[in-house]
Amino acid sequence: DIQMTQSPSSLSASVGDRVTITCQASLDITNYLNWYQQKPGKAPKLLISAASNLETGVPSRFSGSGSGTDFTFTISSLQPEDIATYYCQQYDTLYTFGQGTKLEIK
Amino acid sequence: QVQLVESGGGVVQPGRSLRLSCAASGFTFSSYGIHWVRQAPGKGLEWVAVIWYDGSIKYYAESVKGRFTISRDNSKNTVHLQMNSLRAEDTAVYHCARDQGAGLDHWGQGTLVTVSS
Numbered sequence A: 001d002i003q004m005t006q007s008p009s010s011l012s013a014s015v016g017d018r019v020t021i022t023c024q025a026s027l028d029i030t031n032y033l034n035w036y037q038q039k040p041g042k043a044p045k046l047l048i049s050a051a052s053n054l055e056t057g058v059p060s061r062f063s064g065s066g067s068g069t070d071f072t073f074t075i076s077s078l079q080p081e082d083i084a085t086y087y088c089q090q091y092d093t094l095y096t097f098g099q100g101t102k103l104e105i106k
Numbered sequence B: 001q002v003q004l005v006e007s008g009g010g011v012v013q014p015g016r017s018l019r020l021s022c023a024a025s026g027f028t029f030s031s032y033g034i035h036w037v038r039q040a041p042g043k044g045l046e047w048v049a050v051i052w053y054d055g056s057i058k059y060y061a062e063s064v065k066g067r068f069t070i071s072r073d074n075s076k077n078t079v080h081l082q083m084n085s086l087r088a089e090d091t092a093v094y095h096c097a098r099d100q101g102a103g104l105d106h107w108g109q110g111t112l113v114t115v116s117s
Helices: none
Strands: A004-007 A010-013 A019-025 A033-038 A045-049 A062-067 A070-075 A084-090 A101-105 B003-007 B010-012 B018-025 B033-039 B045-051 B058-060 B068-073 B078-083 B092-099 B104-107 B111-115
Touching (some): A019 A084, A033 A062, A070 A084, B003 B104, B018 B033, B033 B078, B033 B104, B045 B068, B045 B092, B058 B068
Parallel strands (some): A010 A101, B010 B111
Antiparallel strands (some): A019 A070, A033 A045, A033 A084, A084 A101, B003 B018, B018 B078, B033 B045, B033 B092, B045 B058, B092 B104, B092 B111
């Protein structure tokens, strides 16, 4: 099985800050990596597919990068509505989610 | 608009069975794979199973292999998850989600399964 190690597990930042979350795969997954946002009591929402493709309608302050085993998710300027838990997910071999990063406003 | 609606959750004793359903609308159902993803209370997302658009291929997480079975009826735009030999650790909200080919782009709100004596 491919394991996904996501860090940090929680993060506190101020409005306007640049926020970065990392995800490391236990094996090379090329670019088969997605990022999701989940707000409390809601279903997850796909933000970025194939490591760096921004889904339609997702604000441009969200971005993703990386390939192989190391990936990064960035919010360029944190907004209050971005408070959520973020998950990475690989789909190279079956499907595995990272353990999540809970983002809070400082 | 694309909609996925889960049903069939509830409280069940350990060792018993439950069948979840996912009713889809607003898109050409027979063209998309469908996943089940679960989330235990206060925990992260766990992928459970996927069925290909035509039902020809199915994959399962190790934690449910041999106990859960995914199926679909393209004439009724429905996917099912038959869950047998349920355990306490299967307690979770179960979501179905559409596979766009590079990500799960639409999700249902989920149905809660509680395994408890």
